[in-house]
Amino acid sequence: MNEPNKKMALLGSAPISKALLALGLPTMIGMLINALYNLVDTYFVGGLGTDQMGAVTVAFPLGQVIVGLGLLFGNGAAAYLSRLLGRGDKKTANKVASTALYSGVAIGAVLILCSVIFLKPILKQLGAMDSIMPYAVSYTSIYITFSIFNVFNVTMNNIVSSEGAAKTAMCALMAGALLNVVLDPIFIYTLHLGVAGAAIATAISQMVSTVVYLCYILRKKSVFSFSIRECSYSKEIMSEILKIGIPTLLFQILTSLSISMMNNAAKEYGGSALAAMGPLTKIMSMGSLIVFGFLKGFQPIAGFSYGAKKFDRLSEAIRTSILWSTIFCVVFGLIAAIFPSQIMSLFTKGDMEMIRIGSVALRANGLSFILFGFYTVYSFLFLVMGKATEGCILGSCRQGICFIPIILLLPMSCGLSGVLYAQPIADVLSAIITVFMAVHLHRELAAAKAHFLAAQPAPSNAFSANEAI
Template structure:
């Protein structure tokens, strides 16, 4: 019981820097190791050839859509759960956690079955060329089925983080990722299984992460009780989960859409361009996943503080998170910009066109990545406060509202450069929109605080 009280103390009363470090750093480290796995996976597959590298680049967005179902229920529930804990309503919190977990598994299984039935047409739509398709089918046939474990893991990741158990999330992420890094060369090269070996290594690692979460729940370390009988599909619970979960799912779908649109636009330029852009996506994703990991720690603090009417604490959490995340993004962006050629060269045996395209894209993406921390804090903050519509609009900017029109129009006028520069342009436009929405939010929070204080003194 003392550990559960400590979690509540961390969310509600601990100094903000201490709370952010305790909540954000473990999740950030876990996401970092997970991101490193993605890079290592691409590194080993890239050693097989350009078409194999292109295959995992094409399958990647499909996997992200499936995992988005875990985010739909997990992230949607997490925001509500943090606010419920702030209000002290643990009974409803149990209902929300159970409803989210069992719903995500059920819906995830349905989508995976659908994806496997229509696998080839889906991969074609995602940009697979004739030379990439055989490898993509082999990889996806194993990887997509194993995503049922990832749906569970992503859902639990969000739910467990909402109660302040960031170290458990870190352990689950790191256990799976480290194992995957070790298994990749064994299955791909030692056992000579190629891209199938990469998919099997991923499946095993996801199962290990699932076992970590199951151990946490079965040993009754969680504040929540995950029971089927607790599943409650009331209008209030479903609307609260979906209010935040649907925007989150849409963000994930837009991310997958943006990657598939890049692949589709790059297809006329050959496998080298698809592979090069795929490498850039994974390298930039390493930084973005680390920021997301840190923000995972910020979100429950923000939601809890808002639910408990601790507005000064909320303001301090926002300010500190912006400073810390922006500092990280500037450093990471500079590394990508300065060492772009050396980084991209690690993902190919010596495909000069892939290196040229990837280097140019990574250099400009590194510069625009410096804006990512500021944007992400606010896109996550709106969701943490239960402001689903505003969160949806802002969250949809970077990979949707600002990205899709540019990728559909710019390549027609600027050729391959229109593909390479699309994300940086979308990043800049998203940051500008964020400024205006952030100013409006702070005015609203000030008025809410004043109203609360006046009611309190009456």
Template sequence: MKGHNKKMELLGSAPIPKALLAMGIPTMIGMMISAIYNLVDAYFVGGLGTSQMGAISVTYPLSQVIVGLGLLFGNGAGSYISRLLGRGNNDDAKKVASTALYSGLLLGIIFIIGTLAFLEPILKFLGTTESIMPYAIKYARIFIAASIFNIFNVMMNNIITSEGAAKISMFAMLSGALLNMILDPIFINVLNMGVTGAAIASAIGQALSTVVFLSYILMKKSIFTFKIKDCCYSKENMKEILKIGVPTLVFQLLTSLSIILINNQANALSVTHTKEYVDSVIAGMGAVTRIVSMGSLMVFGFIKGFQPIAGYSYGAKNFKRLNESIKTSILWSTVFCALFGLILILFPATIISKFTAGDMELVRIGQASLRANGFSIMLFGFYTVYSSLFLALGKGLEGFILGACRQGICFVPIILLLPSLVGISGILYAQPIADLISAIITVFMAINLHKSLEKERLSYIKNVE
């Protein structure tokens, strides 16, 4: 009980800088490690050849869908749980946690079976070329089959973070990622298993993270018991879970769609270029996606710590604490994004060259894309704070609109139009242009949000008096 009270104190009364560091840094480190082992996969597989690197690049959208399934119930429940705890409704919070966990697992099993049954057509839809396909099938079969662990881990990451247990989440993700990084060179190079080895290493790492989360539950350290009998599919519970979870899932689906469109636009280049050039574009953009995602995932990790604080403060009608957490999160995330972006701008060739055995076309393409993304990611912290804030406050529609901007509303028309006008440059600069437009939209939505919060604050004070 003492541990539970400390978690609630962290969410509700600890100084904002202390609370953000305690909640944000562990999740940020966990996400950073997750991003690093994605890069380690790309590093070792990239040494096998461009087609092998292309295989894990075209499979990457599937991983985003898998994460999205976990977030559908994990993030949806996490947002609602934080607000329930802020109101003191611990029993309802327990029911929401159980409902989300078992619903997500069932949906995950259905997804895995369906994907494996139609794997080759799905990979073709993702933009896989004939030379990449054999490697993509080998990798994806194992990766998809083991994704039930990842779905469970994503849900648990969000649910237990909502109760203030960010350190456990960090440890679970950290342990799995480190094991994956250790096993990658052993399976890929020492045992000569190639992309199959990379998939097996990822599966074992994810399984270890699942074991850590299960240990946390079974040792009764969580305020949640996750009993099947506690599942409650009431209209209120499902409404609150899905109004936040669905926008989050859509965001992940749009992330997948953006990668698919990039791959398909690269495939369209085969009319005027060789298949080797097309494979270089797909592999190069895949490497860029993983590199940029290291910075974006770290920001997401930090904002995962901000979300429960914001949701708890809003549920408790502590508007002063809410506003302070928003300002501090924007400042810290923007400083980080500026530094990360500067690294990409100054050292693009050095970074991208680590993901190929000597494909200079891949390096040239990746270098230009990394530099452009370096400038645009400087706006990412500001955008992410507000897209996450809307969801934390239970404002699903606004969160959906803003979350869909960066890789949907803004990105899709740009990637469909620009390459036909300027060729390969349209593929390289589509995302940075979409980032800039999304940041401008965020400014206007943020202004309206703060006006709304001020009205709520004044109304609350009037009712109390």
């Protein structure tokens, strides 16, 4: 069996546990290593001082917005691509993959140029204080300029995952992540480049990941073909990409906005409070990325099964994904809640106030993270099924609809505690909303299954007679 046929068999007929492990585990490992190198980046910068840590902290939301463009086209295309493969429509799938890749890079270049031109005003809005600004400009100007490679990588990661090539996604992520771990101390300390060195190390690492994906394309290992001539901006293709991509981009923008709002609220209580938000964000992002990586395996299975009308297979994939992701979230969340001060102390040279503030926040976020797997499975599911409105609402809850009112109001009455507990409260509210939306979705799936079975032709008399014999 050739490679494309193996991928299709994995999506459509392999046992769910085997398919989830084969598709989700490599991406999860890649995401884990990717998250670890972000943490290592933060660890090495933390050794430079509180202001340098604050500089990296305020730059993070801007990077997330730019990555959101890769998700706009990559994740929007991935959901559609998995359904097209389920229907066997390879011709349209090639057009969708090419359109997503080239559009993401082109629009990403425009946004990066605008960000560099207006960098100082943007950083000020993201929470950069006067003492932090020189370091923030030094780091972010390099980091943002070279993030065009990250836009390409994120778009390709989603496209590659949609065809079941999870090992390729893992290799691309691992290559960049491991290189960054090696280069960080060299550029930051050996070459004495400080925060600029951290940005240079990240840029080189992202370029290496891009090379891995380019090799995959040029060696024609992909199910899809990529060509500018294949790009199509037809109403059908763009509506399918954007109806999933826009909610995903909105989620990413809300993530950046929530981090920015938390940074701005925290800086009112001093540099240590702002610096504490950096490790907190990176640690909880590590847990989130691992769940996202695993669910990248769930996404093509769910999309393929839904497109092929395999409702029993879809239901089994949902149950298994919720169980496995929740087990991980419980373990990760409890580790963060039980050892918060030990974890936070790794990211400072001895700022006890930063450790104290960060520990309170990490404990609370760890406990609420237990709900994250359940919430995220359904967030992914609505989008991959093409239910853009429901996916947009659910994807906006945790760091938008629920979080924004809380972060604006709670600090007024609770001070710094209101900042630290805003996200955990939003997590709980989002999980409650998910329960109601999930019940409604399963009723719809049951009705769709009944309608599909009723529309199937009855067995012929000859077939029935043979069965009777």
